[in-house]
Amino acid sequence: MRRVPDRSPRNMLQFANPTRFMTFSARLQPWLWGSAALVLAVGLYFALVASPVDYQQGQTVRIMYVHVPAAWLAMFCYTTIAISSLGTLVWRHPLADVSARAAAPIGAAFTFLALLTGSLWGKPMWGTWWVWDARLTSVLVLFLLYLGLMALWRAFDDPARAARPGAILALVGFINVPIIKFSVDWWNTLHQPASVFRLDGPTIDMSMLVPLLIMALGFTLLFLALHVAAMRNEIMRRRVRALRVRTASQLSLAEATAS
Amino acid sequence: MRLVAQGLACRRGGRDVFAGVGFEVRSGEILELRGPNGVGKSSLLRLVAGLVDRTAGDIALQGGDEELTLPEQAHYVGHLDAIKPPLTVLENLRFWGEMLGEGSVEPRAALEAVGLSALAQFPAYTLSAGQRRRLSLARLLCAKRPVWLLDEPTTALDRASRETLYGLVRAHAADGGLTLVATHDDLPLQARRLEMRRAA
Amino acid sequence: MTGQIISLFRREVALATRAGGGATMGVVFFLILVALMPLSLGPDLALLSRIGPALLWLGVLLATLLGLDRLFKADWEDGSLDLLTMSEVPLALTVLTKTLAHWVTTGLPLVLAAPLLGIMLNVEPKGLAVVAFTLLVGTPALASIGAIGAALTVALRRGGLLVPVLVLPLSVPVLIFGISATQSALIGPVPMTTPLAVLAALSLASLVLAPWASAAALRLALE
Structure with a gap:
């Protein structure tokens, strides 16, 4: 007789406890916000003031300091969701689903920012607000994956029931991301054999690379701060929901005994 | 053969449906699950059938086929009848016979036993509610499986059909099978009772 | 096991082809889509002939969405899915069988209809054959x-509203390589075999991997 693995709460890892997370994250939060603000302030100073203008693009090159970190975070968030989903499916970690769900809107926002800045950059560079450039198109499909994932989560009345379907979709999407990237690159080279200006050149001067890296770090810290805050919100939202369910059942029980 | 369960717990939608349920059913025994609505009788049957995950406890069929899981050795008759209206009565039954038991039993004999053989070639959409119910009971016979899980099997059955059902269960018990039946009725079967109470 | 799979396949095909099965709806929808193309683009035969293969692929992609809603829902609603999981056939294999039966009853008719509808878009004979072939693979x-x-x-x-939103972004690679294989056979510049090999790989990989994800999702729906 095969046996289903034991999934009783006592086997859950110690740090899976949301209460412990709430205490820990409350102490962590000021540090995250503080370091994000500091690094972003330094990064923005370099990006907007202290870095040189591009000999070809002029001042518009400064869009890059927002666009590239946003695109990086778009992928980083999706990876966070995928790892959390693995936690949901394999270990049934109660925090894993909270993490995935909290990361999705933030990731979608960064993806949208990457698309928006890409479009703003396109106008002076290509003379049009939107170009079907391989990179922008891939990010657009990634944005669609985010929207699908959020739509699926929202479609369930009970967040606990949405956890594992959402995790399956997130992982299926994650496996697809490199395939989509590959296919869009293929599609692009097929249709645009002429060399277009690419948003990231293979060579970039140190005077631009350093502020770019600082901005990327600042964005990542910002994401971590937002993510922890969103996870705390999600946990509290679920506690409110659980309290409501419990109160409703107590009320109906009281009514039944009174009548 | 013994079906042994210990400390079973089930949690759905953030609510404990039941906890600490244990029982033992031996070959030839019938276990009646009793208790008010919402106490988790259906969930317990679905848990045994492998359709719902347990949050705690153990369940095992001792002395069964070592190659197969418990759900693969069990029949489940729930509230839904799994009948496809466009297919004929015989086609419906033959499909489940093949799917659940590799077609080892002739489906016509099963139809005979529940009194539907005259309707074998009729599309299933012609059946009444009671006839549909009897067709799902015929599924129990069209594949040989030792554990029967019956969820309120008397619903929509008239008196004659109930007698047929009792006959099937008695024959199954005499044949060494195990039966778990959730019911509100007093069944004229020699069954042990498991009273289920609301989880605290 | 083989007998069980054949039995399931036969049942699926019977259900799809009998009254109320809706196997022909996809083809009708495809016909409507193709008829709408010249109405929106104008009856310019040269233009239609050039973009015809891509329009056919797009039409098939949209038409395959039509029957998906019912693929598992009917079995879930009437309790058949409960019993299918209690069979000795692993659920992923059951899903694969149902998917293949679904493809035979809804996908294959679209593949066969594509060359006929291609004539209406003024696609050259070679183009018709190539489109039908890449659709068969994809x-x-x-x-x-x-x-x-x-x-x-x-x-x-x-759920029916949600399916296209979830499925279409994941179908992007299939669409790209399907059309790419078609175009390179007709106008080049790459040899057709490269994108065709990728398309075939996508088909085989998703036939092997997707049933696991679907089976896991179905198990959750039973609870």
Whole structure:
């Protein structure tokens, strides 16, 4: 007789406890916000003031300091969701689903920012607000994956029931991301054999690379701060929901005994 | 053969449906699950059938086929009848016979036993509610499986059909099978009772 | 095991082809889509002939979405899915069988209809043959990816609206390589075999991998 693995709460890892997370994250939060603000302030100073203008693009090159970190975070968030989903499916970690769900809107926002800045950059560079450039198109499909994932989560009345379907979709999407990237690159080279200006050149001067890296770090810290805050919100939202369910059942029980 | 369960717990939608349920059913025994609505009788049957995950406890069929899981050795008759209206009565039954038991039993004999053989070639959409119910009971016979899980099997059955059902269960018990039946009725079967109470 | 799979396949085909099965709806929808193309683009035969193969692929992609909603939902609603999981056939194999039956009854008719509808778009004879061939290679991938969407939404009341939103972004690679293989056979510049090999790989990989994801999603819907 095969046996289903034991999934009783006592086997859950110690740090899976949301209460412990709430205490820990409350102490962590000021540090995250503080370091994000500091690094972003330094990064923005370099990006907007202290870095040189591009000999070809002029001042518009400064869009890059927002666009590239946003695109990086778009992928980083999706990876966070995928790892959390693995936690949901394999270990049934109660925090894993909270993490995935909290990361999705933030990731979608960064993806949208990457698309928006890409479009703003396109106008002076290509003379049009939107170009079907391989990179922008891939990010657009990634944005669609985010929207699908959020739509699926929202479609369930009970967040606990949405956890594992959402995790399956997130992982299926994650496996697809490199395939989509590959296919869009293929599609692009097929249709645009002429060399277009690419948003990231293979060579970039140190005077631009350093502020770019600082901005990327600042964005990542910002994401971590937002993510922890969103996870705390999600946990509290679920506690409110659980309290409501419990109160409703107590009320109906009281009514039944009174009548 | 013994079906042994210990400390079973089930949690759905953030609510404990039941906890600490244990029982033992031996070959030839019938276990009646009793208790008010919402106490988790259906969930317990679905848990045994492998359709719902347990949050705690153990369940095992001792002395069964070592190659197969418990759900693969069990029949489940729930509230839904799994009948496809466009297919004929015989086609419906033959499909489940093949799917659940590799077609080892002739489906016509099963139809005979529940009194539907005259309707074998009729599309299933012609059946009444009671006839549909009897067709799902015929599924129990069209594949040989030792554990029967019956969820309120008397619903929509008239008196004659109930007698047929009792006959099937008695024959199954005499044949060494195990039966778990959730019911509100007093069944004229020699069954042990498991009273289920609301989880605290 | 083989007998059980054949039995399931036969049942699926019977259900799809009998009254109320809706196997022909996809082809009708495809015909409507193709008829709408010249109405929106103008009856310019040279233009239609040039973009015809891409329009046919797009039409098939959209038409395959049509029946997905019912793929698992009917079995979930009437309790058949409960019993299918209690069979000795692993659920992923059951899903694969249902997906293949779904492809035979809905995907294959679209593949066969594509060359006929291509004539209406003034696609040259060679183009018709190539489109039918690439669709034959690519539609199994669309069916198995679509099955994931159908399985994830099976327990949702309005899952039908959600399926295209979940499935279409995942179908992007199939569409790109399907059309790419078609175009390179007709106008180049790359040899057809390269994108065709990728398309075939996508189909085979999704036929092998997607049923696992669908089966996991279906198990969740039973609880």
